[in-house]
Amino acid sequence: xxxxxxxxxxxxxxxxxxxxxxxxxxxxxxxxxxxxxxxxxxxxxxxxxxxxxxxxxxxxxxxxxxxxxxxxxxxxxxxxxxxxxxxxxxxxxxxxxxxxxxxxxxxxxxxxxxxxxxxxxxxxxxxxxxxxxxxxxxxxxxxxxxxxxxxxxxxxxxxxxxxxxxxxxxxxxxxxxxxxxxxxxxxxxxxxxxxxxxxxxxxxxxxxxxxxxxxxxxxxxxxxxxxxxxxxxxxxxxxxxxxxxxxxxxxxxxxxxxxxxxxxxxxxxxxxxxxxxxxx
Numbered sequence: 240x241x242x243x244x245x246x247x248x249x250x251x252x253x254x255x256x257x258x259x260x261x262x263x264x265x266x267x268x269x270x271x272x273x274x275x276x277x278x279x280x281x282x283x284x285x286x287x288x289x290x291x292x293x294x295x296x297x298x299x300x301x302x303x304x305x306x307x308x309x310x311x312x313x314x315x316x317x318x319x320x321x322x323x324x325x326x327x328x329x330x331x332x333x334x335x336x337x338x339x340x341x342x343x344x345x346x347x348x349x350x351x352x353x354x355x356x357x358x359x360x361x362x363x364x365x366x367x368x369x370x371x372x373x374x375x376x377x378x379x380x381x382x383x384x385x386x387x388x389x390x391x392x393x394x395x396x397x398x399x400x401x402x403x404x405x406x407x408x409x410x411x412x413x414x415x416x417x418x419x420x421x422x423x424x425x426x427x428x429x430x431x432x433x434x435x436x437x438x439x440x441x442x443x444x445x446x447x448x449x450x451x452x453x454x455x456x457x458x459x460x461x462x463x464x465x466x467x468x469x470x471x472x473x474x475x476x477x478x479x480x481x482x483x484x485x486x487x488x489x490x491x492x493x494x495x496x497x498x499x500x501x502x503x504x505x506x507x508x509x510x511x512x513x514x515x516x517x518x519x
Contacts, residue, residue, distance in 0.1 A: 263395060264392050264393060264394060264395065265310050265395055265513075266310055266311075266392075269294075269389070269390045269391060269482065269483075270294075270389075270390075270391055270392035270483040271389060271480075271482060272292075272483075273293070273386040287409060287422075287424065287425035289387065290386060290387070292423065292425070293308075293385075293386065293387050293389035294308045294390055294391035294469070294483070295307065295308075295409050295410075295468070296316075296328050296329065297328065297329040297335065298314075298316060298326065299326065299327045299354070300321075300326045301322045301324060302319075302466070303419065304316060304467040305410045305411070305465060305466070305469075306320070306328065306376065306469075307391050307469040307471075307485055307488075308388065308389070308390045309391065309512070310390055311382045311390070312381055312382070312516075313375050313376065313377055313378070314375070315374075315375060315469075315488065315505070315512070316376060316466075317373065317374065317467040317488050317489065317503065318362045318363055318366040318372045318373055318374040319466060320374065320466055321362050321374045321376075325356070326356075326360070328355055328357065328378065329352050329353070329354050330355065330382060330388045331353065332352040333351060333352070333387075333422065335411055335419075335421060335422075352387070355382070356378070356379045357376045357378060357379070358378065358379040359377040360375075360376055361374060361515045361519070363508070363511065368443065369449075369490055369501060370449075371448060371503075372491070373488060373503050375512065375515050375516070391469060391484070392483060392485065393485055393505065393509070394509070395509055402430055402486070403474075404430055405429050405430070406427070406428050406452055406470045406471060407427060407428075407470075407471050408427075408428055408465065408468060408469075408471075408489060409424065409468055409469065409471075410424060410465030410489065411465075412424070412465030412466075426454075427454070428452045428454050428470075429454060430450070430451075430452055433445040435451055436500075436501055440501070445501065448508070449502065449503060449504055450470070450501070451500075451502070452487070452499075452500060453499040465489050466489050466490065468489045469485045469487070470486050470487030470488065470502045470505075471483045472486060486504070486505055486506065487502030487505055488502060488503040
């Protein structure tokens, strides 16, 4: 896929699609954030605001993983995060050592998170060795959207004719201190040519179902515990508003988390995602 910046005309069309109804996105009011003067600032590009990623989901299972809320009932994640045992998700989570609530800088504490059980799991039938590494989790009941819990945008008709040059990755995975993060982390990575990932993992060749992304200068990367989380980008629409769209799923990286990672290409699996949700 060619890499270039989105033009004004494309963004105008995108805005029309969203205004016209949810036939082009899974949720009409997706990808929005709630601003707050009491939200903590990003520290050294690491800690994210409690309001910044309301679609972020913490998956409670045998392996620490993340996911993204697509609709009021479905969470998108990586296939390698799915196990046969009972699974649940935490929505609106931020500080995992102080679960369920958040205290702002003004001292006010509010409930933000709650858990829901997963009642059905859908793993891509061709998943094998990081290929087709995608899964959907159906929640036992519908999610109630709030300032802390909102879905991310996913285009379900027509292709993006551009690939952003930079993305955000979020998760509670291993940090440079080599331990799981207490607070939801965010980092910026760039789109990389597939040849870089092919050189790093000679045993597997990336195809159209995968993306290569990372940061070769500063070493920003996803790490253990971040699997299943979204690779997203904020798109400025024609009316000046900004919405977050998901382009990938954190799938595979090096043991040392050295700045180059493999991500499932969400656009490639768009029809599969829509088909699963419509049938179930």
